[in-house]
Amino acid sequence: MAFPIPLRPRPPLQLFRYRQRDELQRDLRELIDEFSGSLSATLNLAAGLDIFCHGAKRLFGADRTSVWIHDRRTRQVVLEASSDPEHFARGVCVSTDDATAPAAVAMRRVRAEIVSRSGEAVTSMVTVPLRGCRRALGTIVFDGVRVEAGSELDLLDRADELGRQLSSAVETMQLIEDLVQSRGELENTFDSIAHLVAVADRQGRLVHVNQAFASRLGRSRDELVNCPVAECLGPELVAWLAANESAGVRPEGQSPTTREIVDPVLKGQFVVTLSDLVNRDRERAGSVIVARDLTPQTRLEAEQEELRKRLTQSEKLAALGQFVAGIAHELNNPLQGVLGHLELLRATDAFPKQLRPEVQTIYREADRAAKIVRNLLVFAGTRQLARRPVSLAAVLQRVLALRAPACRAVGIELVRHYDQKLPRVQSDPLLLHQVFLNIVMNAEQAIAATERPGRIEISAFVANAGDRVVATVRDTGSGIPPEVLPRIFEPFYTTKEVGQGTGLGLAIVFGIVQEHGGHIGAANHPDGGAVFTIELPATPASARAADKVADA
Numbered sequence: 001m002a003f004p005i006p007l008r009p010r011p012p013l014q015l016f017r018y019r020q021r022d023e024l025q026r027d028l029r030e031l032i033d034e035f036s037g038s039l040s041a042t043l044n045l046a047a048g049l050d051i052f053c054h055g056a057k058r059l060f061g062a063d064r065t066s067v068w069i070h071d072r073r074t075r076q077v078v079l080e081a082s083s084d085p086e087h088f089a090r091g092v093c094v095s096t097d098d099a100t101a102p103a104a105v106a107m108r109r110v111r112a113e114i115v116s117r118s119g120e121a122v123t124s125m126v127t128v129p130l131r132g133c134r135r136a137l138g139t140i141v142f143d144g145v146r147v148e149a150g151s152e153l154d155l156l157d158r159a160d161e162l163g164r165q166l167s168s169a170v171e172t173m174q175l176i177e178d179l180v181q182s183r184g185e186l187e188n189t190f191d192s193i194a195h196l197v198a199v200a201d202r203q204g205r206l207v208h209v210n211q212a213f214a215s216r217l218g219r220s221r222d223e224l225v226n227c228p229v230a231e232c233l234g235p236e237l238v239a240w241l242a243a244n245e246s247a248g249v250r251p252e253g254q255s256p257t258t259r260e261i262v263d264p265v266l267k268g269q270f271v272v273t274l275s276d277l278v279n280r281d282r283e284r285a286g287s288v289i290v291a292r293d294l295t296p297q298t299r300l301e302a303e304q305e306e307l308r309k310r311l312t313q314s315e316k317l318a319a320l321g322q323f324v325a326g327i328a329h330e331l332n333n334p335l336q337g338v339l340g341h342l343e344l345l346r347a348t349d350a351f352p353k354q355l356r357p358e359v360q361t362i363y364r365e366a367d368r369a370a371k372i373v374r375n376l377l378v379f380a381g382t383r384q385l386a387r388r389p390v391s392l393a394a395v396l397q398r399v400l401a402l403r404a405p406a407c408r409a410v411g412i413e414l415v416r417h418y419d420q421k422l423p424r425v426q427s428d429p430l431l432l433h434q435v436f437l438n439i440v441m442n443a444e445q446a447i448a449a450t451e452r453p454g455r456i457e458i459s460a461f462v463a464n465a466g467d468r469v470v471a472t473v474r475d476t477g478s479g480i481p482p483e484v485l486p487r488i489f490e491p492f493y494t495t496k497e498v499g500q501g502t503g504l505g506l507a508i509v510f511g512i513v514q515e516h517g518g519h520i521g522a523a524n525h526p527d528g529g530a531v532f533t534i535e536l537p538a539t540p541a542s543a544r545a546a547d548k549v550a551d552a
Contacts, residue, residue: 027059028059028158028161028162028165030055031052031055031056031059031162032162032165032166032169034051034052034055035048035049035051035052035055035166035169036048036169038051043173043176043177043180045069045080045170045173045174045177046080046081046090048169048173049067049080049081050081052067052081052166053065053066053067053081053082053083054083056083056140056142056162057083057142059162060126060142060145060155060158060159061145061146062083062126062142062143062144062145063084063123063143063144063145064082064083064084064142064143064144065082065083065140065141065142065143066079066081066082066083066084066103066140066141066143067079067080067081067082067130067138067139067140067141067166068080068094068103068107068138068139068140068141069130069137069138069170070096070107070130070135070136070137070138071093072135074093075095075096075097076093076094076095076096077093077094077096077101077103077104077107077138077139078091078092078093079091079092079093079103080138102115102125102127102139102141103127103138103139103141104139105127106127106128106129106139106141107129107130107136107138107139108129108136109127109129110129110131111129111156111160112126112127112128112129112156112159112160112163113126113127113156114126114145114147114152114155114156115127122146123143123144123145123146123147124145124146124147125141125142125143125144125145126141126142126145126155126156126159127139127140127141127142128140128141128142128159128160128162128163129163130163130166130167130170131163131167132167132170132171133171137167137170137171137174138170140159140162140163140166142159190208190210191210191211191212193210193212194212195212195290195291195292195293196210196212196213196216196266196270196289196290196291196292196293197209197210197212197213197288197289197290197291198210198213198229198232198288198289199277199286199287199288199289200229200241200286200287200289201285201286202245202284202285202286204228204229204230204241204242204245205226205227205228205229206224206225206226206227206228206229206232207225207226207286208225209221209224209225213291216266216267216268217232217265217266229241232265233263233265233266233289234261234262234263234264234265234266236261236262236263237261237263237272237289240259240261240272240274241274241287241289244257244274244276244287245284245287256273256274256275256276257273257274258271258272258273258274259271259272260272260294261291263291266291268293268294268295269293269294269295269298270291270292270293270294271291271292271294272289272290272291272292273289273290273291273292274287274288274289275287275288275290276288309486328373331369331373332370332373335366335369335370335373336370338366339363339366339367339370342359342362342363342366343363345359346359346360346363371430387426387427387428387516388426388427388428388429389424389425389426389539390424390425390426390427390428390429390432391422391424392422392424392425392432392460392469392471392536393418393422393460395429395432395433395436396416396418396436396458396460396471398433399433399436399437399440400414400416400440400458402437403437403440403441403444406444407444407456410444410447410448410453411452411453411454412444412447412448412453412454412455412456413453413454413455413456414455414456414458415455415456415457415458416457416458416459417457417458417459417460417461418459418460418461419460419461419462421462422460422461422462422469423462423466423469423538423539424538424539425469425516425536425537425538425539426516426537426539427516427536428516431512431515431516432512432516434508434509434512435509435512435513435534436471436473436534438505438506438508438509439473439509439532439534440456440458440473442505442506443456443473443474443475443477443530444456444475446475446477446478446529446530447475447476447477449477449478450476450477450478454475454476454477454529455475455476456473456474456475456476457472457473457474457475458471458472458473459471459472459474460472462538463535466538467537467538468518468535468536468537468538469535469536469537469538470533470534470535471533471534471536472531472532472533472534473531473532473534474525474529474530474531474532475529475530475531476528476529477529477530478528478529479524479525479528479529479530480522480523480524480530485522485523485524488506488522489506489507489509489510489520489522490507513534513536516536516537517536517537518534518535518536518537519534519535520532520533520534520535521533
């Protein structure tokens with residue numbers, strides 16, 4: 001008959017150690033749970049490691065605890081957290097090749113180690129390597145640990161267990177950070193694309209758009225997600241997208257389809273590329289729409305065309321200048337002969353008294369013709385402008401006084417709108433007079449062609465910047481035909497009957513205004529009729545002040 005062997009009671013010391021080990025394991029689990037909870041709540045590794053360091057210091061009875069993280073890019077270990085920030089400043093770095101740095105040396109080890117102090121120190125340093133699946137993550141360093149005799153292996157086992165748990169959490173957190181960073185970089189790349197990009201699913205709803213697409217629609221990206229494409233794209237593009245969805249997946253290697261579309265919803269002209277969005281099984285998951293805005297290109301082409309027209313205009317004006325200079329020189333010689341002989345006859349009293357007024361008229365008109373010839377030489381660039389501060393209001397007043405009788409005769413009303421304090425302009429008064437006289441006479445002819453009474457409005461004001469004086473001449477005629485408007489300042493271009501115009505009037509006006517550093521433009525007024533706008537540089541403030549002193 002077998003008798004049961006009574007169990008020996010465990011010694012009290014062994015029971016104490018078992019109980020102490022269980023408590024340490026429980027404290028260890030609580031520390032890791034607290035650290036993991038902090039990471040889950042904040043996704044901030046540094047904040048979680050601060051909590052870890054304080055708990056590990058208390059758990060191991062150390063004077064201080066620090067965690068060093070390996071930076072593979074710089075080949076350094078960086079102090080990420082410490083239970084004693086006054087002793088260790090966060091961000092301290094040491095090279096991974098530094099043989100004197102415990103954190104760098106311990107990172108290459110497989111297990112935790114106790115580093116004994118020299119002399120009669122009663123505490124030791126414990127280093128714990130942090131290792132991931134395929135790479136070193138860093139080191140835990142416990143300073144000032146009191147190691148009891150015979151408990152070394154138990155201490156190192158607990159340190160290794162703590163290192164394994166922390167390594168798993170740190171590696172997971174680093175992977176999450178890498179994933180978030182990669183996603184952020186992809187988002188930034190996606191938003192950096194200047195073209196409009198949208199991704200639609202097979203149900204015709206947007207699943208992703210870049211910032212350029214959202215900005216064009218004036219909505220946020222979150223508002224556009226899950227929005228029907230019919231609300232965000234024009235009908236032509238929506239129909240093309242629907243036809244593409246029903247066509248099936250393109251054969252591999254076939255290029256995406258591209259076409260030019262004017263989209264009323266996106267408000268512009270675009271070159272749109274439509275591509276298939278496929279999953280890993282090569283099944284259609286949706287469509288990718290990339291729209292390149294042609295508006296800047298169209299604007300650039302328009303600017304280039306405008307520059308080409310200006311160059312052509314300048315070439316024509318240069319040719320006209322040479323032509324006018326030749327004619328002016330040829331006319332100047334006989335005119336000077338006429339004026340000289342008239343002056344001689346007037347001095348000798350060779351005319352009867354009753355003919356003297358007629359002779360005076362002949363002399364005055366011949367002198368006027370000579371001045372016009374001299375002005376043509378200025379336009380041709382063979383003579384410098386005789387510029388001086390000129391009152392634009394006075395010039396306009398003389399022009400209107402000259403044309404007032406003719407306007408009243410055909411029922412044309414002259415209306416003036418001048419700013420009270422117009423600065424003077426640096427100009428040759430004769431040339432400026434010729435500019436406005438030509439424009440006002442053209443306005444008279446435009447109103448006369450309608451065979452009904454009309455009105456000519458002349459305005460003069462200072463531009464907002466204060467450095468230019470703007471004058472406008474508007475008539476109530478039939479306006480400028482659209483096909484004529486781009487060519488209105490071209491030399492030799494005229495819409496008048498043969499013998500009624502040479503096409504040089506507005507071309508010469510254009511050249512004179514350009515010579516003065518100004519700008520002239522022509523347009524049709526919304527209420528009917530044509531309007532000419534002349535901008536001239538105002539006299540500098542110092543010149544105006546000197547002019548006022550001279551007037552005083």
